[in-house]
Amino acid sequence: xxxxxxxxxxxxxxxxxxxxxASALAEACREDxxxxxxxxxxxxxxxxxxxxxxxxxxxLMHRTSLPPSSGMLFVxxxxxxxxxWMRNTLIPLDMIFVDDTGVVQHVHHEAVPLSEExxxxxxxxxxxxxxxxxxxxxxxxxxxxxxRHPAIVNAKAKWPCGS
Numbered sequence: 001x002x003x004x005x006x007x008x009x010x011x012x013x014x015x016x017x018x019x020x021x022a023s024a025l026a027e028a029c030r031e032d033x034x035x036x037x038x039x040x041x042x043x044x045x046x047x048x049x050x051x052x053x054x055x056x057x058x059x060l061m062h063r064t065s066l067p068p069s070s071g072m073l074f075v076x077x078x079x080x081x082x083x084x085w086m087r088n089t090l091i092p093l094d095m096i097f098v099d100d101t102g103v104v105q106h107v108h109h110e111a112v113p114l115s116e117e118x119x120x121x122x123x124x125x126x127x128x129x130x131x132x133x134x135x136x137x138x139x140x141x142x143x144x145x146x147x148r149h150p151a152i153v154n155a156k157a158k159w160p161c162g163s
Contacts, residue, residue: 029161034073034129035148037159040140044069045131051075051151060130061088071131075151082125084108086115092133096141097121102152102159104145107136127151 029035035044046069050056056074060066076082079100086093095108105122110133121128129147136142146159154160 029148029150031150033149034071035159036139036141036145037148038141038145040145043139043141045071045129047071047073047129047149049073049075049151059084059089060091060093062090064090066091066093066132068132068135071129073149073151074128074130076126079124079126081123082121082128084111084119084121084128085117086111086113086119089113093130094133094136094141095119095121096129096131096136096145096147097125098127098129098147099124100126100152100156102127102147102149102157104141104143104147106143107141109137110134 031049032046033044034047036042046067050059050072051074056076059074060072082097084095089111090113092110092113095111096104097106097108099105099122105125108119108121111119127147127149148157148159148161150161152160154162
């Protein structure tokens with residue numbers, strides 16, 4: 001097993017230790033927590049929320065690491081066409097593009113650090129979750145996965161807070 005394989009194995013071991021039992025996911029929604037569920041199971045990430053233009057513009061730039069159980073949730077005022085890039089971003093990231101109901105519409109795996117190539121997320125995207133590169137594939141997060149967070153209006157949410 002090469003260095004990359006060992007690193008992935010260590011990362012996945014950390015993630016598996018972090019995976020919350022279903023009862024923990026039943027807790028109330030919190031601003032600093034994103035919960036995901038799908039055919040693959042359930043997971044949660046502690047997140048920083050970027051919900052204004054300045055925070056969204058900064059994103060995860062200039063960081064040299066991101067804990068495996070962490071991420072950043074970008075929140076937009078309304079669904080729209082969304083594209084990202086990796087300018088000044090030093091770590092590979094998975095970008096999970098989510099509509100206004102909290103349903104994943106697209107996953108971009110392992111965005112290349114420092115790339116200025118535009119990564120198109122979709123036309124009607126309101127939320128984007130960034131996590132360490134490789135985690136979406138490792139968990140099985142795909143189109144149709146449901147995301148829960150207080151920023152998602154309960155009346156629209158496929159998986160509302162409090163359910």
